[in-house]
């Protein structure tokens with residue numbers, strides 16, 4: 610709502626900072642909340658995930674607890690040091706530190722180059738610009754047309770790596786229906802956690818801008834490409850929610866790790882639903 614104060618003329622210097630030399634913006638709303646929350650959330654996630662990966666323990670709940678639950682931070686578990694039952698098909702014998710580090714690269718590269726996350730961290734961490742109508746925190750701007758930011762274009766390739774990870778985490782979610790030594794098949798809270806995690810990751814990946822373009826872009830006449838048009842019509846509403854899916858899936862990856870960690874460490878007993 611406009612106030613008398615809002616209508617007062619604000620000095621603007623051509624070629625200078627928006628709003629004149631003393632202020633970076635004419636905006637009077639709390640535009641700084643969004644970048645501040647983004648910095649807080651992303652920092653918390655990076656600190657937690659780094660801690661969790663370097664813990665190198667409590668990432669798998671196996672037959673001794675009648676469960677088959679693995680943390681998404683450690684799947685696929687590829688090294689010979691992986692705990693029994695958590696091993697994937699490939700064994701890397703010379704890797705001496707946490708197997709979680711080997712898993713990091715794919716999902717991290719996909720998220721780091723994501724169009725939405727780029728906007729979020731350019732605005733919040735680099736202040737470039739921090740919000741619409743707020744002066745850039747830097748004197749110059751070269752965009753993503755040169756090194757190193759031109760490398761963000763690899764996002765479309767990370768999309769395929771993300772598909773591979775989603776498939777593996779979906780297999781983990783299916784395996785979580787196993788209740789070894791306890792009646793074969795069932796559903797526990799841990800099963801639900803891994804199923805929700807895999808579902809959110811698929812939704813986030815399907816809502817990707819690069820995915821929408823690959824499926825429905827570069828077409829002159831949809832009437833000649835009915836299947837692509839159908840896929841594009843399904844992906845478009847998802848794409849409109851990409852930001853929400855980005856945050857929900859990121860949060861739930863951490864929730865899934867915390868859940869498996871609590872059960873594996875014995876701090877919490879995974880309840881069987883049926």
Ligand code: FES
Nearest residue numbers: 723724725817818
């Ligand atoms: S644009 Fe965000 S995952 Fe592709």
